[in-house]
Amino acid sequence: MPLERSAFLGPGDDAPRPHDNCYWLVPGRLLAGQHPGGRGATDVAGNVAALLASGIRQTPDLTSPGEGVTDYQALIEQQAAARGWQVRVLRAPVTDYGLPDAGRMRWVLDQLHSALEGGPPLYLHCHGGIGRTGTAIGCLLVEQGFSGDEALALIACKWQVMEKRHRAPESPETDAQRDFIRHWQPGAGAG
Numbered sequence: 001m002p003l004e005r006s007a008f009l010g011p012g013d014d015a016p017r018p019h020d021n022c023y024w025l026v027p028g029r030l031l032a033g034q035h036p037g038g039r040g041a042t043d044v045a046g047n048v049a050a051l052l053a054s055g056i057r058q059t060p061d062l063t064s065p066g067e068g069v070t071d072y073q074a075l076i077e078q079q080a081a082a083r084g085w086q087v088r089v090l091r092a093p094v095t096d097y098g099l100p101d102a103g104r105m106r107w108v109l110d111q112l113h114s115a116l117e118g119g120p121p122l123y124l125h126c127h128g129g130i131g132r133t134g135t136a137i138g139c140l141l142v143e144q145g146f147s148g149d150e151a152l153a154l155i156a157c158k159w160q161v162m163e164k165r166h167r168a169p170e171s172p173e174t175d176a177q178r179d180f181i182r183h184w185q186p187g188a189g190a191g
Helices: 043-053 074-083 104-117 131-143 150-160 177-182
Strands: 022-026 031-033 056-063 088-091 122-125
Touching: 022 150, 031 104, 031 131, 043 074, 056 104, 074 088, 104 122, 104 131, 122 131, 131 150, 131 177, 150 177
Parallel strands: 031 122, 056 088, 056 122
Antiparallel strands: 022 031
């Protein structure tokens, strides 16, 4: 069941964010951004603690093996357990700058829909939070009733709160990723 469009329309920082390179698609439900253990991350434990403090209880990870990121699964599970919380790290690798097949996108979207429908709050990320993450967010918005171009415009609005927006001015990153959103059909990849 799609949410009201207004649920998506606030700025990406209309609720406190755990770090400067993420945005809330729906405050308290769905956060999107960069990998908490990405290249250059100096405080992975602090990044994980901030995600948990923001209410995040599941993290679909779109990175592929060999991307040079620090695996944070044991760390987030330990920190959550110390607080008596359950947390899930979900893996759905997609090649950097690439596109998932329809079945993989369907699986990711099912996780996002679950968070929107009252499941555990979720932090979707790839390495930089730009291309693969933006592609999944765009397809989710299409499934929520936005056109592809409306989805891209909303992502551009949310993107304005990202610290990296001057280095990486557009999400998703590639023409192919943007076209994937424009051509996504609600329910694609099911079955």
